[in-house]
Amino acid sequence: MRAERIPQIIAAAMTVFAWGGFAQARMEDIAQEAGLSKATLYLYFASKEAIIAAILQSYFERGFDELAALDTSAQPVTQRLISWTRRRAQELQDNAAFLSIGFEFHALAARHASTREVVQGYYVRYRSALAALLAQAMEWGELENANADELAVVLISLLEGLTVLWMLNPAGLDLSGVAERAVHTLLNHPPANSQPVE
Amino acid sequence: MRAERIPQIIAAAMTVFAWGGFAQARMEDIAQEAGLSKATLYLYFASKEAIIAAILQSYFERGFDELAALDTSAQPVTQRLISWTRRRAQELQDNAAFLSIGFEFHALAARHASTREVVQGYYVRYRSALAALLAQAMEWGELENANADELAVVLISLLEGLTVLWMLNPAGLDLSGVAERAVHTLLNHPPANSQPVE
Amino acid sequence: MRAERIPQIIAAAMTVFAWGGFAQARMEDIAQEAGLSKATLYLYFASKEAIIAAILQSYFERGFDELAALDTSAQPVTQRLISWTRRRAQELQDNAAFLSIGFEFHALAARHASTREVVQGYYVRYRSALAALLAQAMEWGELENANADELAVVLISLLEGLTVLWMLNPAGLDLSGVAERAVHTLLNHPPANSQPVE
Amino acid sequence: MRAERIPQIIAAAMTVFAWGGFAQARMEDIAQEAGLSKATLYLYFASKEAIIAAILQSYFERGFDELAALDTSAQPVTQRLISWTRRRAQELQDNAAFLSIGFEFHALAARHASTREVVQGYYVRYRSALAALLAQAMEWGELENANADELAVVLISLLEGLTVLWMLNPAGLDLSGVAERAVHTLLNHPPANSQPVE
DNA sequence: TATGAATGAGGGTTCATTCAT
C-alpha cells in the first residue's frame, strides 16, 4: 500500500506544484489529482511540507542514472560527454513541465539551509562524478591537462544556465545544439588552463 | 509622496520576500518593514501581486547600466568583458540576499506567461547587447569570427548557472575566478566555430 | 448532513439578519448562532451572499400553504378569505422578529434585478392564486362581478401596507381587525367596478 | 457654506444609497458624487450614520406639502383625495430611483427604535392629517359616517403596498389607475362601517 | 485503509475616520 500510494501522491503533487507552485497548491488539489481524499494524504505524509521534502529528494536524482552510465561506456570520454549532454537536453525537454519545481527549489535553497544542503548535496555528487570522469580522461591523455573540478563546475553551470534561457523561450534556443557545441569547446579548451586576467 | 513611498515599499517588500518568499510574506510584514501601516500599502499598490509585479520590473534592471558602459569603454573587448564579468560577480555577491527573489521569478516565469515575457525581455536585451559587442569585436578582428549570438547565450548561461552553484556554496566556489577564466576561454575559442558532433 | 446543516444555518442566519441586517451581520455571528465554526458555514454556502440568496428563496414561501388551502375549503369564498386574512395577520405577528428581513429584501429587489425577479415571482403567484379564487367566486355568483386580478392586487397591497404600519406601532394598530374589515368591504364593493375619476 | 454643502452632500448620498444601499455605499463614493473630498464630508456630518439620519429626516417629508394643500382646496373632499392620490402616484414614479431608500428605512425601523420613532412620526402625521380631512368630510355629509382614522390607515396602507408591487413590476401595474379606483371605492364604502366577521 | 466533516489560525483587503497642512 505505502509503496503504491507514496509515488502516486508524489506524482500528483508534482503535477499540481508544477502548475501553481508550492504555495498556491492546496492539499485538496493534490488529493484530487491523486484520486484520493485529503485526509488520506495525511496517512502517508505528515504535512504539505513533507510532500515537498519528498519531492526534493527525488527531484534531484534525475540524470544520475545516466551520469553513472558514463563511467561504464567504452567510448572516448569526449564522445561520452557530448552524447550525455544531448541526453540531458532531451530529458529536460521531456520534463519541461516540471522545470518550475526546480527553480522553486533553488529559491527555497537560497532561503533555507536545510533545503540548501540537499540541493547542494546533489550538485556535489554531480560535480564529483563529472570531475572524476574528466580527471580520468586527462590522465589517459584523452583530454588536455587542466583543473578537472573547475571544468566540471563550468559544464554544470553552463547546462543550468541554458535551462533557464530555454525555459524562457524554448522555440528560440536550440538547447541541444548550443549545449553540445559549448561542451565540445570547453572540453578541448578547458578554462583552467587559460591565464587568469588581472 | 508617491515618488517617495513606492521605492520605500518596494525596498521593504524585497527584504521581506528575500527572507521568506513571495507566498509566506505577509502584507503586515512588508508594512512593518517599510514603517507604514498595512492599509497604507494599498494606497500605492493595489495588491500583493502588484508589489511583486513592480519588483519584477525593477529586479531585472540590475547590471544594465554596466552592460551599457561596455560599449563606450576604450579597452579591448576581451578586456572589457572580463572586467565586466568581475563586476557582475561582485554585484552578485553584494546582493546575495536577494538572490532567492530571482529564482522565484524564474519559477514564476516557468508558470505564467506574463511573468515569462518580462523576464524573457530582460534576457533578450542582455543577449542582444552582448552579441552586438561580440560581433563588433569580431568585425574589428579582436575576436575570432564565430556566431556572436550563440556565444552571448553561452556566456549568459554560464554566469546564470554559476550563480546557482555559488548560491549553494559561496565559500566553495571562487565565483569571480571561475567566471573570468571560463569567459576568457570562451572568448578565445568560441564554441560556434567548433564542428557539431553527431 | 447537508439536509441537516443547511436549515440549521439558514435559521441561524435569519436570526442574526433579523437582529442586525444583512450588512452588519458577520459570518462569525451566524456561525456562533448555528453552533458551528465559521469555516463550516463555507462547507455549505459559498459566501454570505449565498446564504442571503437561500433565505430569499425560502422567505417568500411563507403563507403559500395556507393560500393553497383556500382552494379546497368548503366555505364560501368571502368567509375563506376573511379567515385567511386573519391567519396571515396571526402569522405576521408570530414572525414579527423577521419582518426586517422582508423589508430588506424589498430594498434589495428595488436595486438588483435578480432579487427583484425572485420577489416578483412570489407576488405573481400570490396574486394569481388570489385572483383565481376571486374569479371563481364571481363566476359562482358569490361575489359581484369585477376585475378579479385588480382586486387581488388591491388586497395584497393592503396587507403589505398594513404590515408596515403595524411594524411601526404594533400596539397602536389592530392588525387583524383592520385587515378583516377592509377585506370584507373590498370584497363586497370591488374597486374595479367603480367609475374611473378624471 | 453649510447651507450650500449640506443639501449637496445629502443629494449625493441619496444617489449613492439608492444605487447600492446604505451598507455598500462608501464615504468615498458619496464624496465623489458630491464632487468633494472624503475628509470634507466630515466637516458637515460627523459620520456616515449622521448622513443617513439626515436623509431619514428629509425622506419622509415627501408629499406633506401636497397633503397640507388638501385642506385648503375648494373641491369636494372625495375629489381632492382622488387627485391627491394621482399626484402621489406621479411623484412615486418620478422618484422611483429612490424607492430602495424607503424600503431600507423600513428595515432599519423594524430593527432600531430610534429610526422607528422617526418613521412612525411621519406616518402618524400622515394618518392624522388624512383622518382629520376625512372626519371633516363626514361631518359635512360629504362622506358616509365611519371610522375616519381607520379609513386613513387603510388608505395609507393601500398606497404603501401598491408601491411595493409597482416597484417589482412597474410595467405590469397601472399604479395611478388602481390606486384611484381603490381609493374611490373605499371612500364610498368605508370599511369601518361593515360588520366585523367572526 | 480511507474519508466526510469540521475547524483554528490566519491573511489579504476594505473602509470609516482622523489629522497635518
Next chain:
DNA sequence: AATGAATGAACCCTCATTCAT
C-alpha cells in the same frame, strides 16, 4: 474651508490539519 495622506479595526474567506467513523 478643504484635502491628501494615513491607519486601526474589521471581515470575508481560505486552507492545512484533525478526527470520528
